[in-house]
Structures are given as structure tokens and as C-alpha cells.
Amino acid sequence: MNDTQNSLEQRRKNAFAFLNRPSLARWAPIPLRLVVGFGFMQHGFAKLSKGPEAFAMILNAMGVPAPHLMAWLTILIELFGGLAVLLGVLIPLVSLPMAGVLLVAMFTVHWPYGFSSIKIMSVVSGRAQFGPPGYEVDLLYLACLAALVLGGPGPMAIGGSRKAKMVPVAYPPKSRSL
Numbered sequence: 001m002n003d004t005q006n007s008l009e010q011r012r013k014n015a016f017a018f019l020n021r022p023s024l025a026r027w028a029p030i031p032l033r034l035v036v037g038f039g040f041m042q043h044g045f046a047k048l049s050k051g052p053e054a055f056a057m058i059l060n061a062m063g064v065p066a067p068h069l070m071a072w073l074t075i076l077i078e079l080f081g082g083l084a085v086l087l088g089v090l091i092p093l094v095s096l097p098m099a100g101v102l103l104v105a106m107f108t109v110h111w112p113y114g115f116s117s118i119k120i121m122s123v124v125s126g127r128a129q130f131g132p133p134g135y136e137v138d139l140l141y142l143a144c145l146a147a148l149v150l151g152g153p154g155p156m157a158i159g160g161s162r163k164a165k166m167v168p169v170a171y172p173p174k175s176r177s178l
Helices: 002-015 029-050 052-061 067-087 091-113 136-151
Strands: 120-124 127-130
Touching (some): 029 136, 052 067, 067 091
């Protein structure tokens, strides 16, 4: 019985061994870049398609100073920051204004609704009706940006991988003088 149990356990370990290879780990930033980049660009396009003036009116109602300027800045940060993350270029630079947009949204809009981004209010005609989202998604975006800044953009990035740029330097041995 022990041999059978050990062989089953060994087969389970071998079945997923390919996931533990460092060569696969380097690809981990790609899904983060795709989701964060596309997500930010989608939010920017949504604001742009409804008209920056509509977003500026929302910002004005919230008491944001210079609402028209802030509306355009937010849209541009979401569009160009999202594109930069998607392409893997200048991630440490664009992450700062992107994090700023997330923090402002989190504390001014989403905070009063709590953590969860999913709040089922009712079910009408077999379809769920949701309430306002909490700050959960803002935190997820912030965590993804932090992971990309700390770990680098990974392969297939225009900005290149931080690890690829770190080349070890071999120094010649010191000669001994008598």
C-alpha cells in the first residue's frame, strides 16, 4: 500500500513539474501586462467615448479642482499608461501616475462601498443586478503594477527585461607582486 501511495504521489509531482521551471516563471509578467494595459486603456476609451466633458462634470460634482484638466489628464494617463504597460515600456515611470489615478478612485469613489467589487443587489428576470463596486479591483491593479515594477516587464517587452540587462562582469584575477 505504501508503494502505491508513493507512486501516486510521485506521478502527481511529475505531472506539474513543468510549472516549476524558472524558464516558465519569466513569462509570468505577460498576463499582468495584458490585463493591466487593456484594463486601463478600456477605462480611458470609455471616458473618451462618453466625452471628456461628461467625466469633467462628475469630477466637478466631487469637488475636484480644475475638473476639465483633471479629466483629460486621467484619460491620457489611462490610455498612454495602459499602452505602455501593454507594450512593456517605461513601466516604472508610467506606474506612478497610474497608481495615483487608482488611489484617487479608490479613496474618493470606491471606499464608501467597502472591499468587494461584487455586490448582488437583486435578481431580475434571472439576471443579477449589481451595486456599486468597492476598492478590491483598485488594489488588484496596484498589486499588478507593483509586481511589474519590481519584477520587470518580462519577455516580449519593448522595454526589455530587467534581468536580461544585468550582465555579470568578470574581473581579471589580481596579480601578486613580490
